[in-house]
Amino acid sequence: MDPKKVSVLVTGGAGYIGSHAVVKLLENGNMVVVIDNLSNCYKAEDQSMPESLLRAQEISGKKLKFLSVDLLNLTALESVFKSYHFDCVMHFAALKAVGESCQRPLQYYRNNVVGTLNLLDVMNKSGCYSLIYSSSATVYGDPTSLPLVEGSPTGSVTNPYGGTKHTTEMIMSNLCASDDRWKIVSLRYFNPVGAHESGLMGEDPNGIPNNLMPYIAQVAVGKLKELSIYGNDYNTRDGTGVRDYIHIQDLADGHVKALGKIFEKNFNGYNVYNLGTGQGHTVLEMIKAFEEASGKVIPYKIVQRRSGDVAECYCNCKLANHELQWKAKKSLKDMCEDMWRWQQMNPNGYSGIDNNQSSFADKAKNVYVKKGGKIYSSGIDSNNSFLEE
Ligand SMILES: NC(=O)c1ccc[n+]([C@@H]2O[C@H](COP(=O)([O-])OP(=O)(O)OC[C@H]3O[C@@H](n4cnc5c(N)ncnc54)[C@H](O)[C@@H]3O)[C@@H](O)[C@H]2O)c1
Ligand SMILES: CC(=O)N[C@H]1[C@@H](OP(=O)(O)OP(=O)(O)OC[C@H]2O[C@@H](n3ccc(=O)[nH]c3=O)[C@H](O)[C@@H]2O)O[C@H](CO)[C@H](O)[C@@H]1O
Numbered sequence: 001m002d003p004k005k006v007s008v009l010v011t012g013g014a015g016y017i018g019s020h021a022v023v024k025l026l027e028n029g030n031m032v033v034v035i036d037n038l039s040n041c042y043k044a045e046d047q048s049m050p051e052s053l054l055r056a057q058e059i060s061g062k063k064l065k066f067l068s069v070d071l072l073n074l075t076a077l078e079s080v081f082k083s084y085h086f087d088c089v090m091h092f093a094a095l096k097a098v099g100e101s102c103q104r105p106l107q108y109y110r111n112n113v114v115g116t117l118n119l120l121d122v123m124n125k126s127g128c129y130s131l132i133y134s135s136s137a138t139v140y141g142d143p144t145s146l147p148l149v150e151g152s153p154t155g156s157v158t159n160p161y162g163g164t165k166h167t168t169e170m171i172m173s174n175l176c177a178s179d180d181r182w183k184i185v186s187l188r189y190f191n192p193v194g195a196h197e198s199g200l201m202g203e204d205p206n207g208i209p210n211n212l213m214p215y216i217a218q219v220a221v222g223k224l225k226e227l228s229i230y231g232n233d234y235n236t237r238d239g240t241g242v243r244d245y246i247h248i249q250d251l252a253d254g255h256v257k258a259l260g261k262i263f264e265k266n267f268n269g270y271n272v273y274n275l276g277t278g279q280g281h282t283v284l285e286m287i288k289a290f291e292e293a294s295g296k297v298i299p300y301k302i303v304q305r306r307s308g309d310v311a312e313c314y315c316n317c318k319l320a321n322h323e324l325q326w327k328a329k330k331s332l333k334d335m336c337e338d339m340w341r342w343q344q345m346n347p348n349g350y351s352g353i354d355n356n357q358s359s360f361a362d363k364a365k366n367v368y369v370k371k372g373g374k375i376y377s378s379g380i381d382s383n384n385s386f387l388e389e
């Protein structure tokens with residue numbers, strides 16, 4: 001089957017990673033249906049779909065179908081599969097905040113594990129056996145050796161969120177072993193950052209960000225006062241935590257490559273790939289890179305280690321390089337510049353358009369569309385004015 005012709009159900013497609021993958025799928029020519037329960041994305045009351053997806057349509061010039069469905073609602077999920085035929089599912093929907101998962105483990109296991117079980121059940125009943133899954137470097141727990149390869153030990157996770165990702169991986173692996181019609185790719189993402197280069201799409205965390213890069217971006221734009229660095233006494237080159245940051249656009253490309261792989265004739269069973277750059281960067285290095293990209297100073301203070309954090313985490317992604325013909329192409333500079341463009345144009349995320357606080361986003365939209373999808377200069381100048389040629 002031609003991977004460009006397959007119809008794809010995208011769960012959680014209104015979120016950060018899913019929405020960027022949706023753009024790539026639409027650009028690839030795929031028919032896309034998105035389901036999302038709107039628990040972590042913005043939708044204006046008078047709009048037919050979340051703002052991220054409206055922008056995905058504008059960027060790609062293609063249409064998608066959106067349905068407000070919760071994976072925990074089995075009846076609603078069944079009716080989606082009765083209404084549409086899917087060749088493949090990309091499963092992004094999950095709760096993902098590590099700290100919150102320690103406070104609400106049952107909610108995390110129910111949403112991420114029961115939600116996935118429901119999805120697999122309904123797929124089974126409707127005869128759709130191909131799935132691309134959003135897994136995480138978190139399944140490796142505290143690494144015993146680096147870089148992490150797909151065969152490195154998993155399961156000694158450091159938090160319940162990691163437990164949900166490891167459990168769902170096990171379920172999928174067991175399922176593939178039980179029935180050879182199933183074809184599943186688990187993509188273990190390292191640390192996705194950055195934004196679509198148009199400045200129209202990016203990460204829009206609810207409330208105060210948990211993750212490093214959105215936090216830094218909000219300090220740079222003046223929404224937050226200073227960054228707290230969680231520990232500078234790790235056994236790393238400058239004492240701060242090391243992670244493998246990967247540009248969201250490279251990550252989204254990895255999904256299109258995985259789709260191609262899953263529809264190869266000889267593909268079968270459960271397959272896992274690390275998606276990262278293979279390079280680790282410390283927190284202090286990330287601050288410096290963002291300062292260079294934005295021209296802003298990021299004030300910070302050192303505080304205690306965050307519980308559940310590991311010192312270092314980066315991967316060997318040669319398996320994805322060889323088997324998916326995929327390689328991360330974008331640099332740390334690209335990650336920071338794209339993220340800064342998104343943050344400046346959308347200081348209040350996707351909801352800014354509601355209260356007129358983000359006229360940049362509307363302008364950017366017009367320019368981007370008018371220019372046929374070409375990136376428009378660097379977006380914003382030092383006076384916070386939109387750059388027009
Ligand atoms: N962002 C990261 O750092 C990271 C790293 C590794 C893996 N992942 C995984 O990638 C996936 C996507 O992450 P993201 O960063 O885009 O998160 P996100 O919160 O931006 O997107 C997830 C989307 O799923 C939806 N959702 C959640 N539970 C749902 C349910 N029960 N039914 C329907 N929709 C539901 C949310 O409303 C949201 O729009 C998740 O599975 C996450 O665990 C993320
Ligand atoms: C190793 C690991 O499990 N990684 C997972 C974890 O990301 P991480 O916990 O690795 O991502 P993060 O962005 O929260 O933290 C990155 C680095 O920045 C540090 N930091 C972060 C925020 C801050 O305000 N100050 C600060 O110093 C943190 O201690 C770490 O060293 O969760 C993500 C989802 O959310 C993904 O699932 C990742 O795969």
